[in-house]
Amino acid sequence: MSSSMYARDTAPPSHPSRAQGASTKSKVQQQPVPLITIAVMGATGSGKTSFINMASGSSLRIGSSLESCTAEVQLSDEFVLDRRPVVLIDTPGFDDTNKSDTDILKLIAAFLATAYEAGSTLAGVIYIYRISDKRFSGIAARNFKMFRELCGDKTLKNVIFVTNMWGEVPQDVGEARERELATTFFKPVLDKGAQLVRHANTVQSAHDIIRSIMKNKPAALQIQRELVDEHKNIVNTSAGEVINKELNDHIRRHQAELKAVQEDMMKALKEKDEETRQELEAETRKLQEQMNKMRSDSDSMASNYLEEKKKLEEVMKEVQEQARKDREKSEAAYRQQMDDLNRRLQETANSSAAEREAMQQRIGQLQHQWDTRPKGGGGCLIM
Numbered sequence: 001m002s003s004s005m006y007a008r009d010t011a012p013p014s015h016p017s018r019a020q021g022a023s024t025k026s027k028v029q030q031q032p033v034p035l036i037t038i039a040v041m042g043a044t045g046s047g048k049t050s051f052i053n054m055a056s057g058s059s060l061r062i063g064s065s066l067e068s069c070t071a072e073v074q075l076s077d078e079f080v081l082d083r084r085p086v087v088l089i090d091t092p093g094f095d096d097t098n099k100s101d102t103d104i105l106k107l108i109a110a111f112l113a114t115a116y117e118a119g120s121t122l123a124g125v126i127y128i129y130r131i132s133d134k135r136f137s138g139i140a141a142r143n144f145k146m147f148r149e150l151c152g153d154k155t156l157k158n159v160i161f162v163t164n165m166w167g168e169v170p171q172d173v174g175e176a177r178e179r180e181l182a183t184t185f186f187k188p189v190l191d192k193g194a195q196l197v198r199h200a201n202t203v204q205s206a207h208d209i210i211r212s213i214m215k216n217k218p219a220a221l222q223i224q225r226e227l228v229d230e231h232k233n234i235v236n237t238s239a240g241e242v243i244n245k246e247l248n249d250h251i252r253r254h255q256a257e258l259k260a261v262q263e264d265m266m267k268a269l270k271e272k273d274e275e276t277r278q279e280l281e282a283e284t285r286k287l288q289e290q291m292n293k294m295r296s297d298s299d300s301m302a303s304n305y306l307e308e309k310k311k312l313e314e315v316m317k318e319v320q321e322q323a324r325k326d327r328e329k330s331e332a333a334y335r336q337q338m339d340d341l342n343r344r345l346q347e348t349a350n351s352s353a354a355e356r357e358a359m360q361q362r363i364g365q366l367q368h369q370w371d372t373r374p375k376g377g378g379g380c381l382i383m
Contacts, residue, residue, distance in 0.1 A: 035078075036086040036214050037120055039112075039221075041150075042128035043143045044093040047164045051128060051199065052076045052088045055206035060090055073111040081207055084214060089122075094146045095139045101146070101243050102301050108150065109223055109234055110308040116224040124158035124213035125151060125221070131177055131198075132168040136185045148189065149239040152222025157193030161186055162209055164199040234305040243301070258287045334370055341366065 040048045049060050056076035076088040089111075092104050099107075127147060133140065151159060163181070166174050182196055190196060195212065199205050220229070226237040234240045265280040345359045 033084055035120075036081075036084055036123045036210075037089060037115075037218075038086070038210065038213050039089040039091060039122055039125045040128065041091050041125060041147055042093060043130075043140055044095050046093070046128040046130050048093075048128050049074075049090055051126070051162070051164065051206060052090050054201075054203055055079070055210060056086070056088055058088075073107055081210060082214070086210060086214070088126075088210075094143050101246070102304070105146075105234070105239055105243055106301065106305045106308050109227060109237070109239070110305055110312055112150075112221060112224050113227040114309055114312040116220055116228050121218035121220055122158070123218045124160065124216045125155070126209065126213070127159060127161045128199075129161060129163050129181070130165045131163040131174045132165040133177075136181070141185075144185070146239060146242065149237075149242050150221055150223045152225070152238070153192055155219045155221055156189050158213065158216045158219055159189065159194040160209060160212060161189070161194060161196045162199045163196070164201065166198060167201060233302050235302050240301060258284060334366075337366055338363065 040052055042048050052058060053060055053076075056079045058076040060074050060076065072092065074090040076090070078085050078087050080086070091108055092099065094101050094104050096104055127144075129140070161181075163174075163178060169177075178196070178198075182190060186194070186196055197209060197212070199209060223237055223239055226232045227234065235244060262280075262284065264276075265284065268274075268276040268280060341359065341363045345356065345363065348356050348359060
């Protein structure tokens with residue numbers, strides 16, 4: 001996982017006093033502008049990263065196929081929309097080609113829990129779905145199920161389901177699929193307050209979707225409440241229980257397959273069919289390895305989550321310190337500029353009124369730029 005973090009501070013430096021003659025109009029200290037954080041989820045290849053790059057102007061890596069590139073949680077560059085700072089969070093799907101579901105849950109849960117502990121609450125979640133998909137497949141259903149377990153019903157009012165890739169299907173076909181999604185697969189979440197909208201593959205469309213979420217009151221996801229507020233072990237969270245149940249179901253099916261293979265192998269031994277016996281022996285080893293891996297994933301879920309979370313917390317400490325140094329440097333530069341401008345204003349005592357007015361305006365502009373810079377809400381995000 002990358003070691004960069006976005007840390008924010010709300011305390012502006014004290015302003016140096018202005019020279020006599022500068023504007024003495026009282027200024028009301030502006031309230032900090034909260035950082036808007038939005039998670040983007042969906043299946044591998046659904047267009048999550050492309051949406052984020054389009055909306056934010058970032059250059060996060062995009063896969064050229066359905067093979068996963070978002071193997072970890074990524075953050076977009078911060079961008080300003082309607083004078084508010086926004087960061088989008090790119091998450092891997094639960095159909096990753098290189099990581100197991102337990103690994104994906106560990107990554108997402110550790111990130112969300114650490115950010116929540118640090119005071120960062122999501123304004124909402126965007127779930128991306130390809131309208132070009134001919135049917136709501138089993139993989140799509142699994143991703144959707146895990147998404148619901150991560151979010152919980154209480155935060156569905158802050159969720160937008162976004163259909164994209166409309167350019168890849170005839171309009172009537174896309175509209176028919178959209179109706180099916182609204183009346184079947186997505187109906188339970190739409191009934192609880194979620195929205196279903198189209199993405200027109202333009203920056204304007206992406207920004208309009210984000211604007212809808214910016215109006216929300218930020219709220220914790222179910223996985224965050226379970227891990228942080230309720231102090232649950234990740235295995236006992238709703239998402240963890242689903243994954244464990246699936247792992248146990250897979251193990252039981254493999255055990256049944258293994259029993260059948262072993263019976264066939266005994267038959268091959270009796271018939272002295274060496275070729276068949278070797279094939280069945282190889283199949284036995286493969287099934288046993290798969291079961292061992294599943295048991296290991298289940299047993300190590302909690303410890304791996306804690307290890308990942310500890311790593312993120314260490315990264316947070318390091319980058320918070322760097323952010324403090326950067327902030328002090330920025331404040332020193334601001335003070336230096338104000339001191340220089342005030343000194344030059346004093347030196348223009350005998351200058352024309354127009355020159356002094358121009359200098360006073362420059363001082364006011366600099367202070368206004370500092371006062372109205374995006375300051376965030378004091379939380380932080382890790383990547």
